[in-house]
Structures are given as structure tokens and as C-alpha cells.
Amino acid sequence: MVDYIGVSDVARIINTMGAGEFIERLAQQIEADYQRWGQFEKSARLASHSPVGVIELMPTSDGTLYSFKYVNGHPKNTAEGLLTVTAFGVLADVATGYPLLLSELTVSTALRTAAMSALAAKWLARPDARVMALIGNGAQSEFQSIGFHRMLGIRELRLFDVDALATAKLERNLRAMPELDDLKIVRASSTAEACRGADIITTVTADKCNAVILTPPMVRPGVHINAVGGDCPGKTELHADVLRMPDVRVVVEYEPQSRIEGEIQQMPADYPVTEFAQVCSRQVAARSSAEQITIFDSVGFALEDYSVLRFLHALVQEQRSPRQIDLVPALEDPKDLFGGTLGGQRRATLRRVS
Amino acid sequence: MVDYIGVSDVARIINTMGAGEFIERLAQQIEADYQRWGQFEKSARLASHSPVGVIELMPTSDGTLYSFKYVNGHPKNTAEGLLTVTAFGVLADVATGYPLLLSELTVSTALRTAAMSALAAKWLARPDARVMALIGNGAQSEFQSIGFHRMLGIRELRLFDVDALATAKLERNLRAMPELDDLKIVRASSTAEACRGADIITTVTADKCNAVILTPPMVRPGVHINAVGGDCPGKTELHADVLRMPDVRVVVEYEPQSRIEGEIQQMPADYPVTEFAQVCSRQVAARSSAEQITIFDSVGFALEDYSVLRFLHALVQEQRSPRQIDLVPALEDPKDLFGGTLGGQRRATLRRVS
Numbered sequence: 001m002v003d004y005i006g007v008s009d010v011a012r013i014i015n016t017m018g019a020g021e022f023i024e025r026l027a028q029q030i031e032a033d034y035q036r037w038g039q040f041e042k043s044a045r046l047a048s049h050s051p052v053g054v055i056e057l058m059p060t061s062d063g064t065l066y067s068f069k070y071v072n073g074h075p076k077n078t079a080e081g082l083l084t085v086t087a088f089g090v091l092a093d094v095a096t097g098y099p100l101l102l103s104e105l106t107v108s109t110a111l112r113t114a115a116m117s118a119l120a121a122k123w124l125a126r127p128d129a130r131v132m133a134l135i136g137n138g139a140q141s142e143f144q145s146i147g148f149h150r151m152l153g154i155r156e157l158r159l160f161d162v163d164a165l166a167t168a169k170l171e172r173n174l175r176a177m178p179e180l181d182d183l184k185i186v187r188a189s190s191t192a193e194a195c196r197g198a199d200i201i202t203t204v205t206a207d208k209c210n211a212v213i214l215t216p217p218m219v220r221p222g223v224h225i226n227a228v229g230g231d232c233p234g235k236t237e238l239h240a241d242v243l244r245m246p247d248v249r250v251v252v253e254y255e256p257q258s259r260i261e262g263e264i265q266q267m268p269a270d271y272p273v274t275e276f277a278q279v280c281s282r283q284v285a286a287r288s289s290a291e292q293i294t295i296f297d298s299v300g301f302a303l304e305d306y307s308v309l310r311f312l313h314a315l316v317q318e319q320r321s322p323r324q325i326d327l328v329p330a331l332e333d334p335k336d337l338f339g340g341t342l343g344g345q346r347r348a349t350l351r352r353v354s
Numbered sequence: 355m356v357d358y359i360g361v362s363d364v365a366r367i368i369n370t371m372g373a374g375e376f377i378e379r380l381a382q383q384i385e386a387d388y389q390r391w392g393q394f395e396k397s398a399r400l401a402s403h404s405p406v407g408v409i410e411l412m413p414t415s416d417g418t419l420y421s422f423k424y425v426n427g428h429p430k431n432t433a434e435g436l437l438t439v440t441a442f443g444v445l446a447d448v449a450t451g452y453p454l455l456l457s458e459l460t461v462s463t464a465l466r467t468a469a470m471s472a473l474a475a476k477w478l479a480r481p482d483a484r485v486m487a488l489i490g491n492g493a494q495s496e497f498q499s500i501g502f503h504r505m506l507g508i509r510e511l512r513l514f515d516v517d518a519l520a521t522a523k524l525e526r527n528l529r530a531m532p533e534l535d536d537l538k539i540v541r542a543s544s545t546a547e548a549c550r551g552a553d554i555i556t557t558v559t560a561d562k563c564n565a566v567i568l569t570p571p572m573v574r575p576g577v578h579i580n581a582v583g584g585d586c587p588g589k590t591e592l593h594a595d596v597l598r599m600p601d602v603r604v605v606v607e608y609e610p611q612s613r614i615e616g617e618i619q620q621m622p623a624d625y626p627v628t629e630f631a632q633v634c635s636r637q638v639a640a641r642s643s644a645e646q647i648t649i650f651d652s653v654g655f656a657l658e659d660y661s662v663l664r665f666l667h668a669l670v671q672e673q674r675s676p677r678q679i680d681l682v683p684a685l686e687d688p689k690d691l692f693g694g695t696l697g698g699q700r701r702a703t704l705r706r707v708s
Contacts, residue, residue: 006680007695014696046400048415050448055420057411061402066409070422070444072451078688082450086682090424094404096436097426102456104681107695142692166689173693325679326360327458328440334432335520338496339527341361341461342368 001324005103005312009323013315019111019143020150020179027115027122027151030307037277039063040303044257052076054232060302066092067306069105073232075206083139084206085109091309098328101313105305110140112308113300114147116253117226120296121152121200123279123286124251125224129199130155135191135213136205136229137161137170144202144228145174149183152200156184160194161205192218203237205229210266213237216245221291230263231299238295240266248293251276253301262297273297355678359457359666363677367669373465373497374504374533381469381476381505384661391631393417394657398611406430408586414656420446423459423659427586429560437493438560439463445663452682455667459659464494466662468501470607471580471652475506475554477633477640478605478648479578483553484509489545489567490559490583491515491524498556498582499528503537506554510538514548546572557591559583564620567591570599575645584617585653592649594620602647605630607655616651627651 014022033040045058053074060067071087078084087105092098121129132154134141138161148154157174161167167187174180188194195201195218203213206229219225219242230236243250243263250273252258264271276296278284287294316322331340368376387394399412407428414421425441432438441459446452475483486508488495492515502508511528515521521541528534542548549555549572557567560583573579573596584590597604597617604627606612618625630650632638641648670676685694 004679007683008680011695019696041402043400046397046411046413048395048413048420048448050415050417052449053451055413055415055446055448055451057400057413057422059400059402059409059411061404061409063404066402068411068424070446070453072446074449074451077450080450081685081688082452083683083685083688083691086452088453088681092409092424092426094402094409095406095428096431096434097407097409097428098436098440099424099442102681104683106683107691110691138689139691163689169687169690169693173690173697176697325358326362327442327456329361329437329458329460331435331437333523334435334437335492335517336523336527337437337461337464337493339523341365342373343527343530 002099002327003101003313003316004323004325005316007104007107010104010107019146023111023115023147024150026112026308026311027119029311030115030304031119031280033303033307034277034280042254058302058305060306061094064094066094067309069305089305089309091313101309102327103309103312108308108312110143112304113140113228114143116304117144117228117298118147118151120251120276121224121226124294124296125152125200126222126290131198132200132202133158133194133198135160135194135203137166138206140204141170142173144204149180155182156186158186158188158194158198160188160191200224200226202226203229205237210234210236212239214242215239216241219293221293223293225295227263227295228298232261233265236263236266238263243267245293247291248295249274250295250297251279252297253299258297258299261299264297356453356681357455357667357670358677358679359670361458361461364458364461373500377465377469377501378504380466380662380665381473383665384469384658385473385634387657387661388631388634396608412656412659414660415448418448420448421660421663443659443663445667455663456681457663457666462662462666464497466658467494467582467654468497470658471498471582472501472505474605474630474650475578475580478650479506479554480576480644485552486554486556487512487548487552489514489548489557491520492560494558495524496527498558503534509536510540512540512542512548512552514542514545554578554580556580557583559591564588564590566593568596569593570595573647575647577647579649581617581649582652586615587619590617590620592617597621599647601645602649603628604649604651605633606651607653612651612653615653618651
């Protein structure tokens with residue numbers, strides 16, 4: 001039997017623990033995993049493109065556990081009432097090859113992305129950062145808000161989205177959370193207005209095109225930019241001139257992947273970047289001055305999905321009766337697949353799903 | 355909600371329909387899919403190797419449906435009471451990227467491999483073939499036996515395995531099936547003895563090494579060899595001289611993959627092979643004479659997993675209440691992932707798994 005975590009299980013975990021604590025504890029797991037970066041097998045994702053979207057498989061392994069995520073990206077889905085991104089993932093035992101856990105990762109990817117964003121900002125942003133502009137108020141925006149409130153101490157959030165209904169939805173959801181009582185929420189009428197006075201600028205927009213969300217005049221010295229939305233070839237959010245501003249440090253997850261998928265796809269191959277693993281293991285200083293502009297050019301890396309799958313698995317294993325599915329046969333005699341499943345001696349495999 | 359097919363569901367389907375009918379109908383699906391070979395996106399599998407085994411992801415797509423299979427290969431598992439190979443797979447909608455079906459594929463891979471083997475033999479073996487040698491009597495051997503009895507009219511099966519207990523298990527399972535009443539079962543004391551008088555030789559052994567199961571003296575003119583067990587780099591079953599015999603035709607599934615993983619990995623890159631798609635679409639004659647030796651150098655291709663996932667999905671969709679899992683959120687407002695799953699408005703997502 002394989003452990004199973006569905007959307008309802010994640011909802012129950014979050015409703016018990018609180019999204020802020022979940023994100024903070026998950027960020028600790030992600031940080032610990034990035035600190036042993038060298039142990040992970042890294043490969044670019046395996047993508048299947050169609051005219052309307054992409055389906056990707058993102059595997060990794062640390063030699064003990066193997067994980068992969070299935071994730072799609074279909075920007076036109078929203079118009080049909082569907083999610084742009086859905087995801088699920090599997091954790092498996094490298095020693096036997098058996099899958100251990102199947103988990104939803106649509107909600108969990110939003111949680112892990114927020115955890116990764118806040119973790120990177122904890123290293124890169126100025127410690128006195130309290131005001132964040134949040135450009136793009138769609139499916140991921142609440143998670144980013146909660147993560148930065150909890151882990152960075154953000155106390156003013158300046159919202160903008162081309163879709164005013166999305167901003168209203170975000171504000172409504174945030175105001176419904178008692179733990180965000182000390183958070184000032186400001187609706188801005190443009191990206192430029194949202195960025196005014198911001199210490200951190202988070203862009204989490206979804207168009208599959210080279211958009212220009214941020215331009216140099218919006219970016220004052222000392223700002224940290226958390227660029228989340230640009231995450232595949234042809235999908236960027238920053239004007240290339242932002243990347244060319246003086247005293248800019250760009251941090252990425254896995255350089256070979258980010259050169260193809262990140263904001264830096266707009267730059268020549270020798271444009272200097274730093275991998276986050278070097279920052280969080282203190283091989284490279286995070287920020288050189290209070291005036292430096294730092295950019296976390298996030299595209300999402302398989303290690304972060306590995307981390308969230310491990311974190312979720314540990315949480316459900318603490319429960320008395322985690323849900324399980326009969327995804328793999330349990331046999332008395334491994335050479336008797338036929339008899340053990342289809343013949344007379346099937347016992348364990350015919351137990352119903354809990 | 356995503357449809358779910360576990361081991362118990364496959365067992366129920368097979369116990370209702372019969373393994374022979376399942377394999378034959380599945381072979382028709384596989385044949386129809388190979389006949390539209392050009393429509394499929396093909397790529398080599400994505401493998402993660404460890405010292406004790408391999409975990410692979412095998413995706414494909416025909417532009418309408420996307421599928422992938424997770425499969426491991428750990429030869430040492432048997433000694434620990436575990437299966438050498440386990441697998442599961444997913445069928446997804448290319449238009450939306452949403453997963454439609456999660457299914458076990460351990461039992462189903464054995465069924466689809468048997469269906470593919472029998473399908474290839476239907477095209478390649480002599481029509482009067484009635485005697486089959488079956489070398490390797492492990493997890494896949496019953497499925498191969500049933501497929502060749504049903505689809506080729508095999509009436510004598512000559513068994514050999516280095517593990518006599520495996521042969522005893524196979525014979526016991528086969529003798530328990532009323533539909534195989536007309537099948538003569540002979541236990542041989544060696545591969546050479548098993549091959550004596552055989553019209554078809556099926557090798558389905560599992561060692562992860564360059565084994566030499568078949569040598570030229572065992573192969574008489576007109577024989578069809580169904581070489582199933584050699585399916586990854588460094589894992590072969592045929593002596594290279596068998597491939598060098600005069601008047602041999604080798605048929606493979608997907609040439610670029612088979613050059614790396616099949617028996618032909620022992621041959622130079624220009625060794626002539628024919629892809630099965632050309633055979634079953636009548637672009638190339640299957641067999642040139644009754645004396646020709648034909649070899650189906652099978653390694654398993656993603657298209658066959660696509661076929662079995664589609665076939666299984668159609669079967670469970672005929673049922674009144676297929677099992678489903680909450681692997682993907684169902685939202686009122688796709689921009690409100692947070693509110694729709696973790697906030698107040700979660701309804702559909704909190705329904706329990708059926």
C-alpha cells in the first residue's frame with residue numbers, strides 16, 4: 001500500500017497547523033535540503049508542449065529518496081473555470097524502487113513556492129524590510145502574503161492586478177485571517193503605485209508571454225525583487241533593463257534551468273548569477289550593501305518538491321491512520337505476480353482503499 | 355476528481371473478463387495505436403540509476419491524451435520478497451493539462467507486455483506455430499502463456515527456469531485455469547531441451563547482466579524469438595551470434611530506444627532492424643519465408659502504456675461508480691486556490707474519496 005495525501009488532507013493539515021506555520025516549517029526543510037545541494041541528482045524538467053500549454057515531469061533524487069512532480073501550465077484554463085497549474089507528486093524508495101507516497105501538489109506547490117520565496121528573501125532582502133508590493137493577485141498571492149508576513153515581518157502589503165476582481169478576492173481572503181490582523185493592506189491603481197515605498201516587490205503574474213511588469217524607475221536602491229511568475233521559455237516579467245541596473249545581484253535555483261526558463265533568459269549566457277545553494281550555505285555573501293538590488297529569479301526546482309513531499313509524508317506518518325491506496329501489489333511470492341494478484345492467493349491486494 | 359484504478363480493480367476486471375480476453379482486446383488497442391505511430395510524441399525514457407536499480411519515467415502523447423508511466427527495475431528485490439518491477443501510470447488531457455486517471459501498472463504492464471508480445475508474434479511467427487518454449491518462469495510468465503495460447507493458438511508450452519520452484523509455480527497457476535485445458539505443459543531440464551521442436555521461443559528472464567540464454571544451435575529455421583527480458587543497457591538474453599545468423603529479421607518498437615536497451619545494443623549502429631509500426635501498417639512485409647528467423651527485440655515502449663491506460667480507463671468509465679481520488683482541486687473560482695481549498699468555500703474538494 002502507498003500513502004496518499006489528497007487535497008482534503010492538505011486542507012485539514014493547514015486548518016490545524018495554520019498556513020503561516022506550515023510555510024515556515026517547510027522553508028526550514030527546503031533550506032536544509034539546499035544546504036546539501038551536492039547530494040541531489042539534478043536534471044532539467046521533461047516537458048511535453050502543445051499549442052495551449054505544457055505538461056512537465058520534474059524528477060530528482062538524493063540517493064535515498066526519489067521524487068518527481070507532474071505539473072501542467074495552461075494559461076487559458078482560467079477562462080474555462082480551471083486552474084492554470086495543477087500538480088501532484090510521488091516520493092519513492094531508491095533502494096527498492098517502490099513508491100511510498102502519492103500526494104496532491106497543486107495547493108502544496110503554492111505553499112512550497114511561498115516558502116521558497118520567503119526563504120530566499122530572508123537571505124537576500126534587507127532585515128528592516130516591512131513593505132511589500134504584490135503584483136499579480138491570482139492563485140498564488142495569498143500564499144506569498146502569508147509567507148512574507150510570517151517569515152519576513154511584512155506589515156504593509158501593496159496590491160495590484162490588471163484584474164480588479166482578483167485583488168478584491170485576495171484582500172477578502174487576507175482580511176478573513178485573524179493572524180494577519182497587524183497587516184496593512186493597500187490597493188494600488190498601477191504597478192508603479194504599488195511599488196512606491198516597497199522594500200520587497202513580488203511579481204506573480206501568469207501570462208505566457210514576455211511581459212514587462214517591472215521597469216527600472218519602479219525599482220529603488222535596496223529593494224529585493226521576488227520574481228515568481230516568469231518560469232518558462234518566453235515567459236518573463238522584468239524589463240531586461242532591470243537586470244542591467246547597476247549593483248544588481250541575481251540569485252537563481254539551478255543555473256542551467258534558469259538560463260532557459262528564468263528572467264535571465266533575456267540576458268547573454270555569461271550574465272552573472274549566483275545559485276541559492278551557495279547563498280544559504282554561506283559560500284557567497286547574500287547582499288553586499290543596504291543599497292544593492294537583489295533579485296530572486298525563481299522558476300521552481302525539483303528539490304523544492306522533494307522537500308514538500310518529505311515534509312508532508314512526515315506529517316501524515318504521525319497520524320494514526322494515514323490514507324492509503326493499493327497502487328502496488330503486496331505479494332507473498334514476488335515471482336508469483338499472477339497468482340498473487342489475479343489467482344487464488346490474493347489477500348493483501350484485495351483489501352479496499354481506506 | 356481523478357479516476358483511480360488500483361490492483362484490486364484490475365484483479366476484479368480480469369476475474370470478470372478473463373485474462374485471455376483482456377490481453378486480446380488490449381492487443382487490438384495497441385495495434386490500432388501503432389498503426390497511427392506518426393501521431394505520437396516519442397522520447398527515450400528519463401532514467402534515474404542507483405547502484406541497485408533504476409527508476410524511470412516514460413511519457414508520450416498523441417496531442418489529445420498524454421500519458422506517463424513510473425517504473426522501477428531492481429533485480430535484487432526478489433531476494434527480499436519484493437517485486438523486481440513495480441509501475442503505475444497517469445493519463446492526462448493535453449487541452450487542459452488535468453490528470454484524468456491514475457492507475458496501477460504492475461499487473462497491467464505484465465498484461466500489456468504479453469499483449470504486445472503476442473501481437474508482434476501474430477505478425478511475425480509462422481501461422482502454423484503451435485509449440486512455444488518459455489525460458490524464464492517468473493512474474494511475467496503466466497501472462498505470456500495466456501496471451502500466446504489465446505492469440506497464437508499455442509498448444510504445447512515447454513518450460514525452463516534455473517529456479518525449479520518458479521517453473522512449479524507457473525505450471526500450478528496454468529493448470530488451475532480451465533481455459534488452458536487444451537494446453538500441453540512440458541517441463542524441460544535446460545533451455546536447449548525446452549527449445550527442441552519449438553516454433554516460438556519466448557525469453558523472459560530478469561538478470562541485470564549480459565546473459566546468454568539463447569545460442570545459435572537452439573534456434574532452428576523458421577522460429578520466432580520473442581525476446582522480452584533484455585530491456586536496459588547491459589541487460590541482454592541472446593548470444594550476439596543469434597543476431598548474426600543468416601536470414602534473421604529483427605523487429606523493434608522504437609529504434610532509438612532499442613539501440614540502447616534492446617538485444618541489438620550488442621550490434622553495430624547500422625545493424626538492420628525494422629520498426630513494428632512499419633510491419634503492422636503493412637509498409638514492410640512481416641516475414642519473407644517459412645524458414646526466416648524472426649526476432650521481436652522487445653524493450654517496452656511508452657505507447658503500449660498509453661494503450662493500456664486508455665483501455666483500462668474506457669473499462670472503468672463503463673462502470674456506474676468508478677473509484678476517484680481528490681488529487682486535483684475542484685474550484686468555483688480558479689484564481690481563488692487559497693479560498694477554494696483552505697478558506698471558507700471548500701466543498702467539492704472536501705468530499706472524501708469514494
